[in-house]
Amino acid sequence: MIYPKTELKYISNEIGYGVVATEFIPAGTITWVLDKLDREFSLAEFQSMHPIYQDILDTYTYRNNKGNFVLCWDNGRYVNHSFRSNCLTTAYDFEIAIRDIQPGEQLTDDYGYLNIPVPFQAVDEGTKRKIVNPDDLVKYHKVWDKKIMKVFNKIIVNEQPLRSLIHDDLWAKIHRIIEGKEEIDSILNNYYNGQNNGG
Numbered sequence: 001m002i003y004p005k006t007e008l009k010y011i012s013n014e015i016g017y018g019v020v021a022t023e024f025i026p027a028g029t030i031t032w033v034l035d036k037l038d039r040e041f042s043l044a045e046f047q048s049m050h051p052i053y054q055d056i057l058d059t060y061t062y063r064n065n066k067g068n069f070v071l072c073w074d075n076g077r078y079v080n081h082s083f084r085s086n087c088l089t090t091a092y093d094f095e096i097a098i099r100d101i102q103p104g105e106q107l108t109d110d111y112g113y114l115n116i117p118v119p120f121q122a123v124d125e126g127t128k129r130k131i132v133n134p135d136d137l138v139k140y141h142k143v144w145d146k147k148i149m150k151v152f153n154k155i156i157v158n159e160q161p162l163r164s165l166i167h168d169d170l171w172a173k174i175h176r177i178i179e180g181k182e183e184i185d186s187i188l189n190n191y192y193n194g195q196n197n198g199g
Contacts, residue, residue, distance in 0.1 A: 028154025112136025
């Protein structure tokens with residue numbers, strides 16, 4: 001489920017639609033949580049579908065570490081890529097804002113951690129990276145881990161409208177990580193290496 005204080009908005013002809021903040025979102029806010037309405041499809045299920053459905057899943061899903069296709073039921077599927085993304089996923093099926101997001105600003109992800117099947121050239125943002133590759137998670141997980149850790153302690157301080165979707169066991173784990181009693185799991189745990197068939 002996407003953060004509630006957002007809306008779907010037309011961005012441009014090149015980009016299409018995106019998810020935009022309607023209010024200020026401080027760094028460390030949980031901006032998306034995998035929930036019970038999101039659908040997960042195995043590779044076998046995907047391959048058995050009519051091409052029209054495969055095209056939809058190709059466009060709107062990410063792949064988890066089992067290689068399964070995950071389709072967000074709400075506007076979360078419209079979050080666009082940026083090499084300077086303001087949100088990052090964690091190893092815990094939720095994403096957080098890694099910096100403050102202003103009203104009217106897009107919420108963005110780096111598609112490099114979404115286990116894309118083939119490389120694609122993204123909109124040029126003046127960054128060194130120009131292409132999103134299937135193995136970006138292997139290359140950049142340490143950089144992304146540091147960005148997550150920089151704001152992770154703010155999770156328990158900020159107002160969290162999506163808190164009710166975080167299981168109490170995971171919430172307790174978040175506290176232990178912040179208190180230094182437990183190591184945070186790397187974003188690399190989300191990597192799918194293509195070695196299994198999903199399911």
